[in-house]
Amino acid sequence: PAMADTANIAVAANFTKTIEEIGQVFEKQTGHQVKFAFGPTGKLYAQIKNGAPFDAFFGADEKRPLKTAEDGIGIEKSYFVYAQGQIALYSAKYPVAEHALEVLKEAKFNHLAIANPKTAPYGERAEAYLQKVGLYDGVKAKLVNGESIAHAFQYVVTNNAEIGFVALSQLVDPQSPVYQKGQYWIVPQSEYKPINQGAILTQRGANNVAATAFMEFVKTPKAIEIIQRYGYNVQ
Amino acid sequence: MLELFGTSVNLAPIWLTLEVAAITTVVLLLLGTPLAWWMAKMRSSNKVVLEALVALPLVLPPTVLGFYLLIIFNPTGPVTEFLRFFGFEGQLTFSKTGLVIGSVFYSLPFAVQPLMHAFEAIPQRLLDAASTLRASFLDRFFTIVVPLSQRGFLVAATLAFAHTVGEFGVVLMVGGNIPGQTRMVSIDIFDHVESLEYDQAHILSAMMLIFSLCVLMLVYGLNRRFGVKVG
Amino acid sequence: MLELFGTSVNLAPIWLTLEVAAITTVVLLLLGTPLAWWMAKMRSSNKVVLEALVALPLVLPPTVLGFYLLIIFNPTGPVTEFLRFFGFEGQLTFSKTGLVIGSVFYSLPFAVQPLMHAFEAIPQRLLDAASTLRASFLDRFFTIVVPLSQRGFLVAATLAFAHTVGEFGVVLMVGGNIPGQTRMVSIDIFDHVESLEYDQAHILSAMMLIFSLCVLMLVYGLNRRFGVKVG
């Protein structure tokens, strides 16, 4: 490419490894450079709103990337959903692969970890699902809220919660501490509103060749393959 | 729930925060006092190591400390097993107990350092005089050392309390953010920021700030006024 | 990149952390010294208010502090405008400048309090004697006050440094976690944990712990040994 450029991209923390791998391929192919800043989506939004030098914003939901467009910082027409998170029920102790609903109904466990329904889409969807299948009241007293989906996962990994709704991506990663350990059950996508993770280009990034190129690159089959490999759906 | 400037504020996290901070302060004073006394009287070079160890929580990012506490406190982990042995039931994480233990770790230097300095400043002669007046060790401690270290205790208590109130990482990691049980103010503010409810965040922050400023001013004021001069 | 126990560790955040902590410490000493001197010499009841204000960062959860710094430092905000007026270019947030300013706020009490106590302990007679030996105010300050407060400076510097190293909330909020620019060790550890790279997290934490322990021991050791006795 004639003009190599560097882009600063804010990315929701749960997508860290996936996007780093995509980034590497992208850099190799295009010669552009991408630098990622990770963090909780809400915090990234607050930073962008207060002038953070990000060229693009990959959120963990749709709400906050769209809100940047409302604020006049994001470019609405560049918005797209780059991945859909999948919820899985994981436990090292209970036979959730076969009997997920029975385990939830009996509720013998002490703690069921979910992400904070108020701030994290994974948590919100998990809670909604429990309500939908009528199990919410039974487990309500045992819910513990991780600040993010990663935090909920830590509760499960460290045995503090025997069972938890986590992201599929955390289970299928070969580096994951629970990779091929314990049991999990993928909650059917039909049971909950998709966890759309939206990306948007900022005004600042509009003139950044690397940023625009990267936005496009994420839509290519090569990128989609990586995203799917990490346990996300792509529309 | 409280209506303030047209925004409703949930007061439960505030009460919880005050409760945890109060318990933590008490525990810290109870544990920190003998530790500080021991360190104050130490002569050997071990004292340096101990001082450094006590100061260590200052250096660790609280989230990291919290992460390790999660690992250590897990229900099948050694600490819980150890406590089980003494009849402890339940779980350290996701409970007030866990919050308090985490906070105790985190705020340890703030309690131990002022106490140690206060103890070091007590003239040996006064303790000697009490000895000749037939006061035993504990007797001397409560009738001479404690009253003469009240400044130290005051500072230790305030700093420990303030630091626990302001604590975030450890509480977030270990607590599980269970409304009414482990959701403290700092997390609440954080959640409000995350979910774009900036008004609530501002109000809560302002309340905390004003409250803390009042407490600190009270303490520093008392400190100046009724500090007993030793001499 | 460093290979340790078969895991590769990125050293950039470590260097950045040390750099920011060092700069912060220097800035804190430069700003904290006159502030602490002024407070040490203050007689009025304003002193109490000032002491409380200086201690306030202790109480605020760092993320909350960070959030407000973010708002205040925003490129169209008053602080930046004010600095622009003096020819400042660029942006306060998401830069090393911002990290340093945030850390300075956050660690202020750790620098000011030990300095203030050290200054309060310097006998007025020594300054009077220097006056009669024709030393001007600044002359006295650098030839009498500074050498006699070296313990205070040592403690202030260590605490400020240690606290900045261990800082997380403010740095994450104000800095923006930009690799090579604002990604400090504490955030790096956090990132590793988030992305399930527990090995790296453990190694980094251990390195930080050992390094900090060494620094603290060195300082407390020095403190005992070469503390000049005033009297």
Next chain:
Amino acid sequence: MAAIHVIQGHLKLLLGHFQLDSGEFELPLQGVTVLFGRSGSGKSTLLRAISGLDKQTEGLLRVNGQVWQNGKHSLPTPQRHIGFVFQDAALFPHMSVRQNLLYGLKRLPKAERKAAEADFEGIVTRVGIADKLDRGVNFLSGGERQRVAIARALLMRPKLLCMDEPLSALDWRSKSELLKLIEDVVAEYRIPMLYITHAPAEVERLADRVVFMKDGRIETIETLQEALARPDSPLFDDQGAVSVLHGQPLPSQEGLHPIRLGSDTLWLSEGADTQREQVRARILARDVSIALSDPKDLSVINHLYCEIVELVESAAPRLLVRLQMQDGQKLFAEVTTHSARRLGLQPGQKVYALIKAVSLTE
């Protein structure tokens, strides 16, 4: 078969670079024993070791038949039943005078407490702090602080009273008042006392015996008379040679206060307490002049008939003349060599020692 009414032992204590090693010693547990020696000779350290205030003390100590120290094992201070008065009083700054006084009382066994409480009024009045009981101790003068410290120690009815330079931080007026107080207290309550001081005047006034210390050792233990008999006594370093005469106070006449010394009478201008059986008059050698005949028209009122025992060379141009009075007591006079030659003084000669009434102190 441990001796009673004595302190005996051998104490060792290493403090940094300083080594206390008392050597074997034995002291009667009676009257006033003064520890005397240069600064840094270990007086305070020895007293602290005897009191059990230093945990690292080793050696042996038996007091009144009871073992206080045996090797590294030591009886805790609170069980030694001693009183201790520190140089700076060591009052508890957070308590009133009364609270300071009652601190020890409250810790006595019931029976003893009753008795001690009965003493309270008496001691407080005796020591002169009855009107200051409810003051904070920070509002007392140095002298008043020491009074409180002394009362506090006395109230415990200690078996041994230790005082470490109780007067040295005071001005001369408080000093002389308190010295009188201590003297009276010793006479009244008959508590054996270990007393540290740098001031020969205090030694001469209070001591029954003197423990001379040097470099962490006990050099000698002498009675006051022995200590004052040798012209090179360390007690004379400050104001030169001193004699201490013991006599019986007589009723005052014409505003003067006579004391009987055998067949002689010594006239003092300051009143000695006539209640006492015996008082001490302290006479500086340089305040004593010598006359060959009894001078008549002289304002000096004390003319004591003496025999010259010895002429001791002192710092030139002075001579120390040791005189023996009619009742056998010894008296030093300091004269210039010039005068001694002029008067032809020599041992065996009978002379008159002239002492101005006003130069006596008791």
Next chain:
Amino acid sequence: MAAIHVIQGHLKLLLGHFQLDSGEFELPLQGVTVLFGRSGSGKSTLLRAISGLDKQTEGLLRVNGQVWQNGKHSLPTPQRHIGFVFQDAALFPHMSVRQNLLYGLKRLPKAERKAAEADFEGIVTRVGIADKLDRGVNFLSGGERQRVAIARALLMRPKLLCMDEPLSALDWRSKSELLKLIEDVVAEYRIPMLYITHAPAEVERLADRVVFMKDGRIETIETLQEALARPDSPLFDDQGAVSVLHGQPLPSQEGLHPIRLGSDTLWLSEGADTQREQVRARILARDVSIALSDPKDLSVINHLYCEIVELVESAAPRLLVRLQMQDGQKLFAEVTTHSARRLGLQPGQKVYALIKAVSLTE
């Protein structure tokens, strides 16, 4: 038309509950002026106000024609060219002796510095610290510390030397050595001095005039002779009345050191410095006896022919006898009323004052 060679002014300073209000005063800028008064009377406060060490000082102060204080405006201390010796020396603990001494020197203007550096050897030797220059100041005794402090102040060639109880923290031996040193320094360097002390002995030895202070005010300013002439002088509170005789030292004879007082000779056993034109002999009234005739066979060597001027009632049973010597100087003698009656003493009578050589101090 400001007077030179005087300090004049009127200083005010409010410290907490204490109000210094000197009143108008004027002092010659020459010789030694002692500030005397009870503890808490404001001596230190006044000296600090004169030195400009207290920023809240108000009032007026002119020294040698230069305005040091005018209302709230005050000349900063470093520009007043004074020397100050504090009670506890106030040496800089982080510096060696030499560094302490050079601290001030380095801050002198170049010309003065040259001169001061030339003095260095001399002063250091004179003060007796030449062999301790490279020690840390924490390894000095109290007396040595004060020597360094005095040298440090002298090196600055101050126009006025202020000393606030420079000797009070020292033991008697260091005290007497340093008193001699200060006396010599005053004579040698002729620096006007303001000196605070509680000890009448120091006043009598050093003072040319005395400023008596009470409750923050200057009560009176008297010459030493005036201050010693009145029998109720505050200087006599401690050891009773004192006379100070001025005389010319003569060469020593037979180990004794005579000084000439008009036609009389006073024999001292301690050597006065014969280099000096005039020396002072300090005589306690209670060391002076009175004889009606000149006694021959007495060891007392000083027999001064005097006339009784006055008999002053003192604390009974004592009388103060004011004598006039042949050269007109006044001398106090203290006798008992009993002796006075026995000898029939009355004004106008000619008597002999007997003073033991050894009881003189210079």
